[in-house]
Amino acid sequence: MKTINELTEAQSYFVASASYISFVFMALPASYIINKIGYRKGMSLGLAIMAVGALVFIPASESRTYWAFLAAIFIQGMGITILQTAANPYVTILGPIESGAKRMAIMGIANKTAGALGSLIFGALLLSGIDEVKEKLETISDAQKGQILDEMANSVITPYIVMAIILFVFALLIRKAPLPHVEAVPIEESMDGESEKTSIFQFPHLWFGVMTLFVYVGAEVIAADSIIAYGISLGFSGEEAKFFTTFTLMAMVATYILGVFLIPKYIKQVTALKASATLGVVLSLCIISTTGYTSVLFVAALGMANALVWPAIWPLTLEGLGKFTKTASALLIMAIAGGAIFPPIYGRMVDAGKHELINLGVSEIDAWAAAGTSSYWILIPCYLMILFFALWGHKLKSWSKN
Template identity: 30%
Template sequence: MPAPMSASLDPSHHHAEGGSYRPALTLLATLFFMWGFITVINNTLLPHLRSVFDLTYTQTTLIESVWFIAYFVASIPAARLIERIGYRKSLVTGLAIMAAGALVMIPAARIPSYGVTLVALFVIASGITLLQVAANPYVAVVGRPETASSRLNLVQAFNSLGTTLAPLFGGYLILGRSTSGTSMAGAAALTPAERLADAQAVQLPYFIVAMVLIVLAVVIARFPLPAMGASVRRAAREERRGHSLWRHRNLVFGVPAIFIYLIAEIGVSNLFINFVSQPQIGNLTHEQASHYLFLLWGGMMVGRFVGSFLMQRIAAEHVLAAASILAFAVMMIATLATGHLAMWALISVGLFHSIMFPTIFTLGIRGLGPLTEEGSGLLIMAIAGGALVVVQGKLADAYGLQMSFLLTAACELYVLFYALWGARPTQALPDQQIA
């Protein structure tokens, strides 16, 4: 299976270059920021579209499911494209695809059309997939294998900076400029004229996003990135012969760990505004609730910086186990309590979710040696687990929004199982490293 080329970069090339990859990693941090920012705009967009199109929770979460289906559909073509046109051109192409999708949101808002909105978001997510397929394994192998989790958590912290700022951007430019966003939960239904005006509120923010992406694409096209395309070699077939991905327990259980964790993270973030707006929880408008979403993502940013520090001293799987236990505890409080206690419990889960994706990823590729490329590809494809947030939407429609978070609590228990047992490598091979 074609997979991220980045994991098999030629070590000798990097030794020769010394510290020349620090600027490249700084630029990659900018990409992590941007795709985090754009992904979390959806958290303010979803309650907005729920009001504009009068959607059920199932239909609302289907929007995010389409977003994450793109990871499954686009990851293999993305890996092939990287091999074909090289690293720099792939980054530029990914940003261009994202910009095109953002621009499609403008006519989708003018019509307005639920279907065209889904298409636009799928295009944006496909561009993000192209960036993800290369960037995550690249960061994981730049340096000593034992600090890979620390390193990826550090770079992912910039992703969380983007996710922290996005709710303020979306809250002001989308929810703050719409009737549905400034009305209390349970207010009278919107008139047709108000629905049209609200739908068109997304045009300006997505135009701004598209322009920023185009500028960033131009910067990367002109940036002196190392010429990785031709110099990268994949591990020889003979070297991989006799090895099987399925003999590595940390990968076999790591793929579902990523898949299941994404259900938890996306379910919390997408339904957060609707949850805290309820009269028995926070009794807030959607615009006001978006400010608390800022705290949820801010907790993820802080958690990744703290996690990066801790993992230089404590085994990554031990930190992951502690985070999963605490995440389970606060999700049970959010499910069973009411008022501000439930609201702050849900906000706090961001702190404990923070280290899960980058830590599971690096534990999953640990000891894969020449199989690191294929393993990385499977883990990136597992991000498609976010598409199953629609299951939580169905639970919310059937049993109530608050009770639907029992699904999130169950996801935390699988992460705990992975940290305690599933992450232990079997038949480990020499780790790949870029110095």
């Protein structure tokens, strides 16, 4: 997208923002929809809307218009919002809350394995030969450049048509599947049988969970979406760097598998969250302190720190919310917008750091590499917030004790 639409580093990260910002706009409507139609139909509707978004890539690529691409991604994000708002609480409350992280980890294995395969497939289809194309674009006329960029844009049509067909098929399969009906365990009851809590604002652990998920998703998206550009800035070719995202995702999958076997039999989900946050801080410091392939591997290793955060936050946040579970789920989904906020901030930090170093006489290549490395400090406060939630935030069930 950066090459096709001739974007700056910061602008290129709005590709991710267009998807993640949809969680803010669609989460509460998604909660309303799911309250009306239920979890199963909600998941089916989400998949269908994602398919529509995939089809919008066709006119976007034909016109090679940046806002049209962003609109297509935003529509897909709306579908993902409905899907996530239905699927995450459904899986969390499908069994004992103590093993919720285990079930979420199983989902994560499927999710990230598909993500790794997707990056490999789309990398092969869309990034093959991109280094040569970028070099060629610098030496040809504007008319020739437009023709080449049009051909690159058209290359996304077939993959997204296939994606749309698969999503429509799965929407139908989920709609017809005999999935069990479940609801969350109610919150504590008073002596007369009435709930003691009347509003989601009476659950501080919910709001700390929302803030924690917000910074976590931002950290995860930076780790996954910046690693290719970061590798290229360090001198790796596009052909080499296209595999780096897969390293991150496979690190997550390996840790998910550990979570399935360890939680809750050997370790509690809150213990896994504490370990993940601590590891995230350590790895972030290692990224900043190293360079070259070693630094790239530390970025990829963030997959291990990130894997069990999402599975642990959901059950720890939704525990005891009862009838407020669907609304709380919508708030957690809105927190995914952290993925829209933090990556562009990282991109702007890289741009600003690079320009500052160039003004000091550093070569453009060295400046890009140095700025990309140092800007990863933004991850440290994110992991510290996760650590706070793991240690204290999830325990705060009331604002004050009576």
